[in-house]
Amino acid sequence: MTETKARTTARALPGTARLRLGRVGETRHLGLIVALALLAVVGLITRPENFATSDNLVSILALASTIGVITVGMTFVIIGGGIDLSVGAVMALASVWATTLATQSYGPWVMALCAILVGTGAGLVNGILIAYGRLVPFIATLAMLVAARGLAQRISDRKTQLIRPENDAIVELSTTRVLGLPLLVYIFALVVVVGWIVLNRTTFGRRTFAVGGNPEAARLAGIDVRRHTMLLYAISGFCCGVAAILIMARTTTGSSTHGDLYELDAIAAVIIGGTLLTGGRGSIIGSILGLLIFTVITNLFILNGLNTSDQLIAKGLIIVAAVLLQRRGLVGRRA
Amino acid sequence: MPSPAPLLRMRGIVKHFPGVRALDGVDLDVHAGEVHCLLGQNGAGKSTLIKVLSGAHQPDAGEVLLDGRPVRLANPTAAMRAGIATIYQELDLVDGLSVAENIFLGHEHAALGFVRRREANRAAAGLLARLGHPEIHPATEVGRLSPARKQVVSMARALSHNARLIIMDEPSAALAHDEVANLFRVIRELTAQNVAVVYISHRLEEIREIGDRVTVLKDGRTVAVGLPARETPTAEIVSLMTGRDVEYVFPPRPAPADRPEVLRVEGLTLPGRFTGVSFTVGAGEIVGLAGLVGSGRSEIIETIYGARRPSAGRVLLDGRPVRPGSTRHAVRLGMGLAPEERKAQALLLEEPVARNITLAGLSRYARFGWLDRRAELAEANRLAEVLDIRPRDVRRPVKTLSGGNQQKAVLARWLTERGAADGAGGLRLLLLDEPTRGVDVGARAELYAVIRDLADRGIGVLLVSSEVPEVLGLADRVLVIREGRLVHEAPAAELDEHRVLDLVMVAPHGTKEGSGD
Numbered sequence: 001m002t003e004t005k006a007r008t009t010a011r012a013l014p015g016t017a018r019l020r021l022g023r024v025g026e027t028r029h030l031g032l033i034v035a036l037a038l039l040a041v042v043g044l045i046t047r048p049e050n051f052a053t054s055d056n057l058v059s060i061l062a063l064a065s066t067i068g069v070i071t072v073g074m075t076f077v078i079i080g081g082g083i084d085l086s087v088g089a090v091m092a093l094a095s096v097w098a099t100t101l102a103t104q105s106y107g108p109w110v111m112a113l114c115a116i117l118v119g120t121g122a123g124l125v126n127g128i129l130i131a132y133g134r135l136v137p138f139i140a141t142l143a144m145l146v147a148a149r150g151l152a153q154r155i156s157d158r159k160t161q162l163i164r165p166e167n168d169a170i171v172e173l174s175t176t177r178v179l180g181l182p183l184l185v186y187i188f189a190l191v192v193v194v195g196w197i198v199l200n201r202t203t204f205g206r207r208t209f210a211v212g213g214n215p216e217a218a219r220l221a222g223i224d225v226r227r228h229t230m231l232l233y234a235i236s237g238f239c240c241g242v243a244a245i246l247i248m249a250r251t252t253t254g255s256s257t258h259g260d261l262y263e264l265d266a267i268a269a270v271i272i273g274g275t276l277l278t279g280g281r282g283s284i285i286g287s288i289l290g291l292l293i294f295t296v297i298t299n300l301f302i303l304n305g306l307n308t309s310d311q312l313i314a315k316g317l318i319i320v321a322a323v324l325l326q327r328r329g330l331v332g333r334r335a
Numbered sequence: 336m337p338s339p340a341p342l343l344r345m346r347g348i349v350k351h352f353p354g355v356r357a358l359d360g361v362d363l364d365v366h367a368g369e370v371h372c373l374l375g376q377n378g379a380g381k382s383t384l385i386k387v388l389s390g391a392h393q394p395d396a397g398e399v400l401l402d403g404r405p406v407r408l409a410n411p412t413a414a415m416r417a418g419i420a421t422i423y424q425e426l427d428l429v430d431g432l433s434v435a436e437n438i439f440l441g442h443e444h445a446a447l448g449f450v451r452r453r454e455a456n457r458a459a460a461g462l463l464a465r466l467g468h469p470e471i472h473p474a475t476e477v478g479r480l481s482p483a484r485k486q487v488v489s490m491a492r493a494l495s496h497n498a499r500l501i502i503m504d505e506p507s508a509a510l511a512h513d514e515v516a517n518l519f520r521v522i523r524e525l526t527a528q529n530v531a532v533v534y535i536s537h538r539l540e541e542i543r544e545i546g547d548r549v550t551v552l553k554d555g556r557t558v559a560v561g562l563p564a565r566e567t568p569t570a571e572i573v574s575l576m577t578g579r580d581v582e583y584v585f586p587p588r589p590a591p592a593d594r595p596e597v598l599r600v601e602g603l604t605l606p607g608r609f610t611g612v613s614f615t616v617g618a619g620e621i622v623g624l625a626g627l628v629g630s631g632r633s634e635i636i637e638t639i640y641g642a643r644r645p646s647a648g649r650v651l652l653d654g655r656p657v658r659p660g661s662t663r664h665a666v667r668l669g670m671g672l673a674p675e676e677r678k679a680q681a682l683l684l685e686e687p688v689a690r691n692i693t694l695a696g697l698s699r700y701a702r703f704g705w706l707d708r709r710a711e712l713a714e715a716n717r718l719a720e721v722l723d724i725r726p727r728d729v730r731r732p733v734k735t736l737s738g739g740n741q742q743k744a745v746l747a748r749w750l751t752e753r754g755a756a757d758g759a760g761g762l763r764l765l766l767l768d769e770p771t772r773g774v775d776v777g778a779r780a781e782l783y784a785v786i787r788d789l790a791d792r793g794i795g796v797l798l799v800s801s802e803v804p805e806v807l808g809l810a811d812r813v814l815v816i817r818e819g820r821l822v823h824e825a826p827a828a829e830l831d832e833h834r835v836l837d838l839v840m841v842a843p844h845g846t847k848e849g850s851g852d
Contacts, residue, residue, distance in 0.1 A: 201705060202701070202704045203698055203701045203706060206694075206697055209683070209686070210694055213686065214679075214680075214682070214683050214684075216680050217679075217683060218694070219642065219662055220640070220662060220674055220680055220681065221662075221666070221681075221694045222662050222663045222666025222667070223663065223694075280685065
């Protein structure tokens with residue numbers, strides 16, 4: 001049934017989508033875009049005075065930026081056949097490490113670098129344990145989740161660490177606006193674009209699909225699957241480091257409680273976006289659309305003054321619905 | 336002789352897949368208590384037919400009658416309930432469960448949700464005894480059993496469902512020689528109890544020994560029904576299967592020449608698999624490794640390629656040592672492998688043909704990691720042209736290709752040009768493990784020609800095949816492997832099939848010959 005559908009689509013678009021060797025078919029994310037549009041319509045109907053305001057749209061994007069950066073890294077890991085449960089905790093650890101008095105004394109650039117190094121380092125540890133220590137990704141990153149959270153508490157002594165006034169350059173990422181959008185949205189966009197290019201236009205990206213789709217075939221084709229796997233987790237960690245900078249900017253703090261349950265939102269966004277949890281197939285655009293759907297729902301619930309518990313229920317239903325629809329080939333599935 | 340009313344009757348079965356008519360009017364009659372053999376080349380429709388019979392596929396047309404009554408086998412459970420059990424090549428047993436638990440999986444002896452273990456064990460012991468294997472203990476973990484014993488457990492499971500018809504898909508493929516004799520004994524136990532067996536095998540001599548009647552499929556059609564298995568001449572069966580009289584067409588072999596050495600293997604050892612293997616392969620030479628399944632031949636190839644790490648010995652390519660256990664290094668030095676399990680080990684099935692072709696040489700179409708997709712596509716198209724991959728459209732998912740064309744895509748992977756100036760390309764040694772498995776006869780001849788052509792361009796080829804005629808016909812030189820040791824080496828022209836079979840098998844081959852020609 002799926003095959004017939006795909007073929008009809010291909011016939012309907014003779015010139016464009018069919019000629020593509022790539023996985024960027026225009027029709028691919030149609031379902032997600034329709035869903036997003038429907039949510040926008042709901043917003044316009046229920047809160048005509050609030051939803052379409054620039055303030056609200058900016059806050060949706062700003063909200064999406066932090067998890068969005070993490071989602072990009074998560075997409076790499078999942079396409080490569082793994083999973084990273086530690087993202088929220090690693091981001092918290094990076095934010096805490098970057099806001100200690102010692103780090104803050106070196107200025108905002110060092111703080112940003114510190115966040116990225118801590119994130120990448122934690123990701124590398126994940127990667128080494130999984131690729132060379134042969135730990136199951138679920139277990140290795142679960143251990144990292146717990147340990148990174150603990151280390152963050154230890155470093156911060158469970159206190160929220162404020163960014164000192166002389167390092168306000170970090171905070172300005174969220175307060176300075178260019179063309180109406182805060183800088184952190186541009187950082188998010190940059191990560192998405194770079195992530196998309198790496199995944200779709202480089203040998204690394206192509207090999208990621210191979211490693212996730214059939215690791216044995218990849219190995220026998222001469223690809224160093226273990227090294228590649230390790231690098232995928234390092235990328236995820238790097239993204240957590242960037243996300244830590246963004247959350248520091250938004251909250252003006254580093255805290256061991258940042259990013260609680262971010263891993264679930266990120267994984268959910270990736271899955272809604274049509275990436276196979278078993279690896280080998282997926283897309284960054286899909287993940288970002290999935291994330292935007294999530295963020296808009298949160299926004300709608302807040303605007304309408306609804307209960308956050310109902311919001312969680314709605315999100316759960318959406319995950320199930322998205323996966324069921326994808327299995328029927330109605331949303332974002334490649335032929 | 337079987338009773339006149341057949342247990343199973345299939346009439347005019349048709350099954351389409353996108354782009355393929357897998358079954359195009361197949362008839363099959365099976366009587367109770369007979370061993371009915373299904374013969375046909377790969378792609379003739381045998382697998383599809385048994386999937387229809389086991390409820391995994393629904394036919395588009397035609398009817399299935401059991402005891403003269405039409406039945407609809409909507410799913411595997413329905414087929415099971417109708418008394419049809421299938422034993423697949425990959426045994427579908429759960430390794431972590433006991434023998435008894437496997438036998439009764441899905442229909443456990445239970446009371447209020449609690450498994451009655453003692454009762455299940457007793458019943459399992461009964462079934463195993465019926466199959467002549469009382470020595471298999473019902474409480475043993477299945478993962479500890481040999482493939483042959485696992486097969487017995489599968490059959491016991493079929494019996495536990497009161498199966499009246501058991502389909503066996505190449506049951507002997509994974510078995511050692513003496514285990515085949517045992518399999519036959521079990522099959523005779525089954526037929527003596529009036530169970531019908533549909534037996535699929537490529538080995539004609541087996542069919543002669545165990546079979547009662549033969550149905551031959553070709554291109555999705557039945558070309559012969561109910562031939563007597565023992566009396567029908569081999570030539571007739573082969574010509575029915577192939578539509579021609581000779582089964583193998585090999586390209587001519589060039590005169591022996593002095594060839595520079597490409598591969599040197601010295602004292603290679605992998606404990607439990609093979610010991611002290613040393614040989615060389617020359618440029619432009621095709622060397623065949625002959626041996627039984629489990630003799631260590633595939634492991635030797637995989638170790639040379641770096642997919643396994645040897646405990647001793649070394650591998651030199653063009654005089655340079657190959658880093659043990661690194662496929663990446665092997666590929667960089669100029670080795671290529673077409674592995675045994677094409678789908679599991681070589682292909683990204685969902686991906687387009689082009690991406691499968693360029694997978695190993697991806698960096699050749701990239702600058703600083705940046706892919707030049709136009710160059711990539713052009714190279715894939717060029718190789719599809721050179722190897723005549725059909726259909727020519729390299730954007731199709733590779734899974735839609737036939738086995739022969741999939742294999743060509745795997746070969747094409749190793750033929751990508753290294754650099755424009757380099758000309759000859761980077762490949763020095765091609766390792767082929769069962770290159771024609773799942774490839775039909777016509778396409779085989781093409782593959783043989785491709786392989787010989789590669790050799791003529793100066794590439795060394797090391798070939799493993801279970802089919803002795805293939806090794807003898809294609810290779811220049813043959814190495815015989817028995818139980819992990821190199822026992823004989825000779826030019827292919829000096830060997831014949833009987834001699835190789837003699838060398839390959841330890842025990843005198845009593846069961847294999849006999850009632851044959």
